[in-house]
Amino acid sequence: MDGVAIIQYIMSTSLHQEIHRITDTEEHAREFLFQRGILKATMPCPGCSSPMTLVACSSSKSSDLLVWRCPPCKRFKNIRSDSVLSGQKLSFSLFLLLVFYLSIKSLPSVAIRQLIGVSENTISDWKTILHTRVANYLIANPSPIGGPGVIVEMDEAKFGKRKYNKGAYREGQWVLGAVDRNTGHCFLLPCPNNKRDALTLLPLIQRWILPGSVVYTDEWAAYNGLTAATYTHHSVNHSIQFVDPDTGVHTNTQEGLWAHVKKSVVGATNLELALVDFMFRRRFSATGGCHQISNCFNGYLSVLKA
Ligand SMILES: [Zn+2]
Known part of the structure; x- marks a missing residue:
């Protein structure tokens, strides 16, 4: 299948609705990233080690509209801290869409660029981050093949x-x-x-x-x-x-x-x-089609955890 055929196929599946549901607003995307452990669910204060709490903030303080705050010493910390998104400008929803489209085998970068409007460099940078995480994961979890009689x-x-x-x-x-x-x-x-x-x-x-x-x-x-x-x-x-x-x-x-x-x-x-x-x-190819994309997406999310 070429890029257009792949996208038409995806649009016709429930997977597309699922992705839309988690990326339709920044708030939903952020919530999903917390659930999947890509954004850290707890944060100790760098000053006093007390657990920090999440508080709403203005867009001038953080474009993510949410920050970590330490109740005793009033320090703040960005919610992207200590995560793969630390220091990255990409919005949460665009990040999730990008990882999703990278999960689709043989979808060319040019198609991804047209679909979500991110630059060639952004796609290439995230591909490198993702593949480096995957490499580290496979080194830590080699999962050898074969077995007696196989x-x-x-x-x-x-x-x-x-x-x-x-x-x-x-x-x-x-x-x-x-x-x-x-x-x-x-x-x-x-x-x-x-x-x-x-x-x-x-x-x-x-x-x-x-x-x-x-x-x-x-x-x-x-x-x-x-x-x-x-x-x-x-x-x-x-x-x-x-x-x-x-x-x-x-x-x-x-x-x-x-x-x-x-x-x-x-x-x-x-x-x-x-x-x-x-x-x-x-490792995710056994079922093929939509399940394969969904499994690969989940696999990528698991290696991107903080
Ligand atoms: Zn503190």
């Missing part, structure tokens, strides 16, 4: 026929990828120092694939140590055929995944963050 397909691919911005990624970055055939969950990791020998790959594999998994790969020599590392390992010789006629072993799911990944990181300024966002979205 088939995992693994492969390496070279990314970046184009040059990524500012030389952060040299041309031809190797990425190790694997997909769980049961859940469709995946991991995509740039190979450290662009190496793909056993010494480099095995620690990544052991962190991201559960012991006892059945791992299908091509015949790349770095994978020879997999059996010793508690996996059942089958390989297929890609220079002869893509499905082993005797065992039926193939890595076509991973091959298909590479096509999706390569499409979704086109134009990314930071390959690693774009890969991380792809992995994050995959």
Whole structure:
């Protein structure tokens, strides 16, 4: 679906009403941000540590019309303090709309700009904030794939026929990828120092694939140590055929995944963050369509918590 078709589809669902309900006024948006923990629900006074209380204020004091106030020492604090919105000018409703539209896979930035009237830079800045939060979340919660008897397909691919911005990624970055055939969950990791020998790959594999998994790969020599590392390992010789006629072993799911990944990181300024966002979205892709957008939106909100 292109941008227009995606928007028409969204407009026809109850999700659109839901988003409208939480963003129709700044007050509703602010309330929602407090509920979701993106704005802090409690605030200790920086001076005396007493719990501060929320009080209405004039627009000259804060455009959010609400501030934290310490009853004993009368100090004030902005309600955006200690949150992802701290120091940001974006209104609460625009912030929520932006996160919502970023949850829609393949909706181009230009469409988001037209829909909510924010600049290209604002979209790009928030994308970076969001993807950095997602990356930190995945590092803290690696959630490995596979498990005893579960088939995992693994492969390496070279990314970046184009040059990524500012030389952060040299041309031809190797990425190790694997997909769980049961859940469709995946991991995509740039190979450290662009190496793909056993010494480099095995620690990544052991962190991201559960012991006892059945791992299908091509015949790349770095994978020879997999059996010793508690996996059942089958390989297929890609220079002869893509499905082993005797065992039926193939890595076509991973091959298909590479096509999706390569499409979704086109134009990314930071390959690693774009890969991380792809992995994050995959965790919410089981149900598809509207649920997928809603789940991704909720997932994004959870990583944006204060
Ligand atoms: Zn105080």
